[in-house]
Structure formats: structure tokens, C-alpha cells
Amino acid sequence: MTGRTHDAAAITLLGIILVAHPLTNITLATAVVGFIANQIGGIAPDIDQPTAPFWRNLPAEGLLGKFVGKLLGGHRFLTHSLLGAGLLAYAGHWLLVVLQPIMPRVDINAVWWAFVIGVASHLIMDTFTKEGVPWLLPIPVKFGFPPVKALRITTGKIVEVALIFPGLILLDIYLVATHYNAIVSFIHTHVGS
Numbered sequence: 001m002t003g004r005t006h007d008a009a010a011i012t013l014l015g016i017i018l019v020a021h022p023l024t025n026i027t028l029a030t031a032v033v034g035f036i037a038n039q040i041g042g043i044a045p046d047i048d049q050p051t052a053p054f055w056r057n058l059p060a061e062g063l064l065g066k067f068v069g070k071l072l073g074g075h076r077f078l079t080h081s082l083l084g085a086g087l088l089a090y091a092g093h094w095l096l097v098v099l100q101p102i103m104p105r106v107d108i109n110a111v112w113w114a115f116v117i118g119v120a121s122h123l124i125m126d127t128f129t130k131e132g133v134p135w136l137l138p139i140p141v142k143f144g145f146p147p148v149k150a151l152r153i154t155t156g157k158i159v160e161v162a163l164i165f166p167g168l169i170l171l172d173i174y175l176v177a178t179h180y181n182a183i184v185s186f187i188h189t190h191v192g193s
């Protein structure tokens, strides 16, 4: 899956979970930082890929990305497993605890969940691709859905670009439209005069 599909999937899964478990009394700072953390979580597992958005803009032409990729066992390896997701969640929590003093109005617990939901959405989405995902590492088996490889998605090709990505955006629009009043009242409470 491409980075933008992962970002759309991350916010979609977060939206679905928020609809099921609405948060009351979160600050605007928590909402903003939570959104950013969710989007970072949505692409974080691809740090094992030298061409990931993370590395592309760094100097040395992705050399660092290649190094980290090798360290993590290559693409679709450690960071694309439950074990790796757990490590990312642990690292994310550590970083949030370190950052908490400079963002006192942010509920780091809610932000951490937004990040973890982003990471989870990544593994779920990659499961629908031809390569599959080694969910149960160190057991070196890649799982995909549907089980028949030919029926799965090829990254960046027509099904993803013309169906999956627009489908996620439509779902997001639907979620916003059906919870419009709640969103407006949240904005009024925190941003309005």
C-alpha cells in the first residue's frame, strides 16, 4: 500500500473506533497531537523500506533508510508483525512520556491509542496485498487475505488507487457527515469564542 492509503486507513480506523467509543472532554491539543500520532502510526511500519516517506527527504539519498531497513530485516519483516507493532507501541509510549512536560494539556494516553490504532491499520491494510504480512514473527510465515494470492491487491496499482483509497475517503466523509453535530460542537467549545 502507498503512504497516502495508509494515512487514509489510519484515520478511518481511528474514526470508526471513536464512533464506537466516543471520548468526552478531550482538549483541542489532545485532538491535534492525536491526529498527528495516528498518521505517523499509519506509516511507521514502513521505516523498514528505504523508499518510505520518512527516509526519502533525508540527505545521503536514503542511505540511512537502507541501513535501518537492513537492521530491521528488510521490507515487510519485523515492523510488520505483532512483535514489531508491540515494539513500536513501546517506543511511542516512551517518546510521549519524554515529550509530556512540553505538552501539559495533551492526554498522552489518548494520543498513544491513536498511534497504536494507526500502526494496527497499517498491518491490516498490508494483509490485503500480494506480499502479505508476517503477523506471527519469529514464525516466518506471511499471511494474506484473501488466502488466494491472485485475489489480493498490488501496491500502487488500479485497485488501490481507484477503489481502496477513494473508498476510504468516502467512508471518512460518511463518518464526518453522520457525526457532524458532535464535531461542530467540539470545535465550538474549543476554538469558538
Ligand SMILES: [Zn+2]
Binding pocket: 001, 045, 046, 080, 122, 126
Ligand atoms: Zn507496510
